[in-house]
Amino acid sequence: MKDAVLAAHELRKSFKAPRRPPVEAVRGVSMEVRGGEIFGFLGPNGAGKTTTLRMLTTLLPIDSGVATVAGYDVQRSAQQVRTRIGYVSQLGGSDELATGRENLVLQGRLYGDDTSTVRRRVAELIELLELEAFADRRVITYSGGQRRRLDVALGIVHAPKVLFLDEPSTGLDPQNRANLWSHIAALRDRGTTVFLTTHYLEEADELCDRLMIIDHGVIVAEGAPRELKRQIAGDTVLLSVREQDHTAQRAEQRLRTQPYVRELSAEGTTLRLYVEEGASAMIEILRLLDGDGIGIQSLTVAEPTLDDVFLRQTGRSLRDAGQRPETEKRRA
Amino acid sequence: MRTPRDIALLYQRYFVQMLRNPVWLAVGFSTPLLYLALFTPLLKHIAVSAGLPGSNVLDGFLPGILALLAFASGSGLGFSTIFELRTGVTERLRVTPASRFAILVGPILASMTLMFVFDAVLVAAGAAFGFEVHWLGLAVLAVLLGLLMVTMGAFSIATALLTKEISGFAAIINGINLPVLLLAGVLLPISIGPFWMRVLAHFNPLYYLVAASRLLATGHFSGHQVWQAFAVLLPLCALVLAWATRVFRRAVA
Numbered sequence: 001m002k003d004a005v006l007a008a009h010e011l012r013k014s015f016k017a018p019r020r021p022p023v024e025a026v027r028g029v030s031m032e033v034r035g036g037e038i039f040g041f042l043g044p045n046g047a048g049k050t051t052t053l054r055m056l057t058t059l060l061p062i063d064s065g066v067a068t069v070a071g072y073d074v075q076r077s078a079q080q081v082r083t084r085i086g087y088v089s090q091l092g093g094s095d096e097l098a099t100g101r102e103n104l105v106l107q108g109r110l111y112g113d114d115t116s117t118v119r120r121r122v123a124e125l126i127e128l129l130e131l132e133a134f135a136d137r138r139v140i141t142y143s144g145g146q147r148r149r150l151d152v153a154l155g156i157v158h159a160p161k162v163l164f165l166d167e168p169s170t171g172l173d174p175q176n177r178a179n180l181w182s183h184i185a186a187l188r189d190r191g192t193t194v195f196l197t198t199h200y201l202e203e204a205d206e207l208c209d210r211l212m213i214i215d216h217g218v219i220v221a222e223g224a225p226r227e228l229k230r231q232i233a234g235d236t237v238l239l240s241v242r243e244q245d246h247t248a249q250r251a252e253q254r255l256r257t258q259p260y261v262r263e264l265s266a267e268g269t270t271l272r273l274y275v276e277e278g279a280s281a282m283i284e285i286l287r288l289l290d291g292d293g294i295g296i297q298s299l300t301v302a303e304p305t306l307d308d309v310f311l312r313q314t315g316r317s318l319r320d321a322g323q324r325p326e327t328e329k330r331r332a
Numbered sequence: 333m334r335t336p337r338d339i340a341l342l343y344q345r346y347f348v349q350m351l352r353n354p355v356w357l358a359v360g361f362s363t364p365l366l367y368l369a370l371f372t373p374l375l376k377h378i379a380v381s382a383g384l385p386g387s388n389v390l391d392g393f394l395p396g397i398l399a400l401l402a403f404a405s406g407s408g409l410g411f412s413t414i415f416e417l418r419t420g421v422t423e424r425l426r427v428t429p430a431s432r433f434a435i436l437v438g439p440i441l442a443s444m445t446l447m448f449v450f451d452a453v454l455v456a457a458g459a460a461f462g463f464e465v466h467w468l469g470l471a472v473l474a475v476l477l478g479l480l481m482v483t484m485g486a487f488s489i490a491t492a493l494l495t496k497e498i499s500g501f502a503a504i505i506n507g508i509n510l511p512v513l514l515l516a517g518v519l520l521p522i523s524i525g526p527f528w529m530r531v532l533a534h535f536n537p538l539y540y541l542v543a544a545s546r547l548l549a550t551g552h553f554s555g556h557q558v559w560q561a562f563a564v565l566l567p568l569c570a571l572v573l574a575w576a577t578r579v580f581r582r583a584v585a
Contacts, residue, residue, distance in 0.1 A: 057427055061582065082429040091420025095345065097352040109341050110428040112334065138352075154424065 005162055005193050006033035006056065011065035013051050025051040027217040028065070033162075033195055033210075038188050040208030040225075041197040042306065044318055048217040049197035050090070050166055056195070057087045057164050070161040083111060086155035086163040090170060092147060093154075096140040100131055100150045103139065104157050111158035118157070125153045129183055145176030152183065156192065163187065165196040169203055181207050201306045201318060213310055220313040229304045234262060235278030236302045239271040239285060242295030251294050260284060269297070278303060335431040342430070342438025350446055360405075360446065364454045367397050371519065372461070390463040395473065395545035396518040398451055402477040403512070403538055405447045406484025407505050409439060410492030414501055417492070432580045437573075440485035444478055451477070466551035472558070473548040479565040480541050483572045490576035516542045540564045 011029045014022040026048040033039040041049050054060040056067055058078040067074040070084035094103045101122060108118035126135045129149045134142060139150065148168065155163055168184065169177040184207060188194050198204050204211050205225045213221040213228075221228055239255075241247045248269045255261055255273060260281050263274040275281035278301030289296055310318045350356060375389050416422045425435050451474070459465050488505060495501040515522070515529070516538035522530055533539040544561035547553075 059423060059426060079429050082427060085427070087423075087427040089420045089423050091418075091423070093420030093422075093424030095349060095421065096419070097349045098345075102348075106341060106345055107424075107428070110338065110425070110430045112337075112429070 003035050004032040005035045005071075006031070006039075006067075006069050006195065008032075008052075008056065008067040009065055011052060011055055011067060012063045013048075013055060013060065014063060025217055026055070029214070029217070029219055030065075031212055031219070031222075033193060035161075035193050036188065036191055037209040038184065038194040038196065038207055040204040040211035041195070041214060042199065042201070042204040042211050042310075042318075043197075043214035044199055047214045049199075049214060051217075052214070053087075053164055053166055053195070053197055057085060058082055059087075083158070084161045086158065086160035088151045088155040088163070088165050088168065090166045092151035094139045094147070094150055097138060099138055100135040100142070100153075101126065103150065104135075104153055107154050108157040113158070121157060121159070125157060128186075129153045144171055145173070145179065148172060148176070148180060149183065152180070152187075156187065160192070162193045162195060165194065167197055167199070169198070169200060177203075199318065205306055211306075213306070213313065215310070215314045221309055225306060228309050229306065230277075235275050235281070235304060237273040237275055237278055237281055237285065238298075238300040238302060239273060240297040240299075241269050241271070241289070242297050243269050244295065247294050250292065251289060254288060254292060254294075255285065258284065258288070334429075335434050338431045338434030339438050339441065342425075342434050343442045346439040346442035347445065350442065360450055361453060363404075364397055364401050364450055365457060367400070368394070368454065368457060368461075371397075375519075388462050388464065390458050390461060391550055392521075392546055393519075394454065394458045394463050395549035396516075396542050397454065398473065398477060398549075399480065399516070399538060399541045399545050400513065400518045401447060401450060401454070402481040402541070403484055403516075404509075405443055405450075406440075406481040407488045407509065409443060409485045410488035410501055410505060411498075412439070413489045413492035414496075414498050417496060422493075426580075433573075433577050436486060436489060436576055436580050437482075440482055440489070443485065444481050447477075447481060448474065464550070466549065469548040469551045469553065472553065473545050476541055476544060476548075476561050476565060479562075479569045480538065483537070483565065483569040486569075486572045486576035490572075490579040493579050512536055512538050515539060518542055537564050537568055 008029060008031050011026055012024070013026040014024040016022050029048070029052055041052065043049050051060065055062045056069055056074060058074055058081055062075055069081050072080040072084070074081050094100070095106075098106075104122040104125060105115070105118055108121060109115065113121070126132055129152060131146070131149060131153060134146055139147065142150065152163075152165070152168070155165070165184070169180055172180060181203070184194055184196070188209075196203075196208070208225060210224050211222070211228070212219055239251070241251050248266060248271070252264065252266050252271060255271065256264055260275050260277075261273050262276065265272045273281070273285075282299055282301055285299065286296070307318050372389060372393060375393055413422070426432075455463070455465060455470065491504055492501050495504065513519075515533045515536045517523075517533065518538070522533045522539065525533075540557065540561040543557040544555075547555045547557050552558075
């Protein structure tokens with residue numbers, strides 16, 4: 001990929017454990033991230049997301065493999081990489097006894113810019129991330145959402161080419177999460193490449209331009225959220241017919257022979273159809289059943305979620321990690 | 333040069349944080365004064381029977397407390413390192429291009445500044461109770477105290493980075509503190525101990541500092557204890573700093 005700002009090839013990392021075989025946290029991860037996109041790294045807790053991220057951000061030595069970020073080799077030119085990336089860890093890491101502005105100015109100064117340049121840039125950031133109301137209070141007084149926005153500001157104070165966010169919305173309520181998402185999207189729109197890890201399906205789905213799903217240190221799927229969901233799962237259509245002399249059986253027989261229906265299962269008056277593309281299938285179904293005089297009670301298309309993708313690839317549900325998937329539903 | 337600038341920035345960061353922590357400041361100021369207030373009366377009696385040098389017991393005891401303070405303020409630094417590891421501060425700093433040496437040394441120098449303030453308070457309080465102040469001697473002693481503080485600080489921070497959690501770190505630091513303090517003659521002179529103890533003491537860097545401090549505080553520079561203290565502490569400090577910087581470079585926070 002020509003315009004890749006981040007490329008990794010066969011990254012591996014294992015951790016030694018006393019009197020046990022070493023834990024292979026990352027087992028051959030390769031990826032390419034394009035400039036100006038939000039790239040998501042989705043997987044359950046312990047899948048190797050943070051380990052990969054920390055190797056890419058120079059914080060963790062790489063066992064084997066090569067990674068290039070912003071044009072520089074992560075291992076051989078760590079210092080060059082550091083000046084061009086921002087990293088916001090799960091913990092944030094701001095100084096609680098300092099104000100938000102003080103934190104930002106120090107961080108900017110550590111990247112080598114002079115005080116007046118940094119102060120100007122910090123004032124812009126405070127406006128951009130809407131920190132005005134609390135920027136001059138000590139961080140210890142901040143709410144979770146305020147703190148998170150400051151953390152992001154700390155990560156971009158030097159206008160990095162690539163911003164790494166490790167589980168940015170963990171612990172935020174839905175409102176603050178949505179707010180953070182809009183800020184992250186705005187950063188992308190201003191030209192920053194964003195690389196984020198998440199175990200929230202909605203976050204990966206709504207925020208990311210492209211994503212990669214990782215499980216047990218191995219990449220199991222890669223692509224745009226839409227593509228991923230289509231190529232692996234198709235759509236599910238739920239059809240409920242009016243109960244009149246065996247309408248359900250008649251509908252089942254008719255639909256089973258249609259080319260767009262991959263699979264079908266029936267339960268009472270409800271039919272569950274697995275189709276290539278939900279919206280167009282619904283029109284076909286409506287036409288077909290209407291022509292046969294079968295009354296329709298309801299017709300719903302349930303788009304597959306990223307959880308279905310994960311399930312197909314790993315045999316496990318991301319839900320097991322304690323997440324509730326939001327099934328997108330459209331009423332016909 | 334990037335390193336001096338980074339040191340200045342990280343020095344300032346840590347210094348401001350210490351000043352904003354009132355509990356920490358209160359303990360910092362009161363501990364040495366408590367030592368002075370609680371031990372001096374006890375020592376007055378022992379000093380006579382043990383034949384401590386100097387007519388005034390403070391002349392022998394106060395320099396020991398200064399050495400103890402340098403040792404303690406250095407070895408305690410790792411506690412804030414553990415805190416900063418757990419709150420992500422260390423990682424936030426390590427991902428910047430800031431000099432690794434500066435990330436290590438900034439906080440050490442900041443605490444050292446405060447330590448010298450505490451030292452000054454202690455000397456002033458001691459002087460009020462009869463401690464004889466020899467300015468030049470104290471100035472040379474300050475260099476030695478600084479060396480020990482940097483050594484212990486770097487050791488403590490590196491140990492914190494390696495152990496990563498409070499219980500392991502505290503066990504190591506506390507395990508070292510007691511024998512080092514006893515074998516240094518801070519509170520009681522080693523000279524009253526048995527032969528094996530006097531031999532063992534020679535492997536303790538703090539022992540040399542305490543011995544030198546007693547001479548320097550009374551205005552004597554020529555004793556072999558003074559150059560011995562420099563000969564032990566200078567290379568030790570360099571060695572520990574190099575090791576700690578290395579740990580910082582590779583640390584897995």
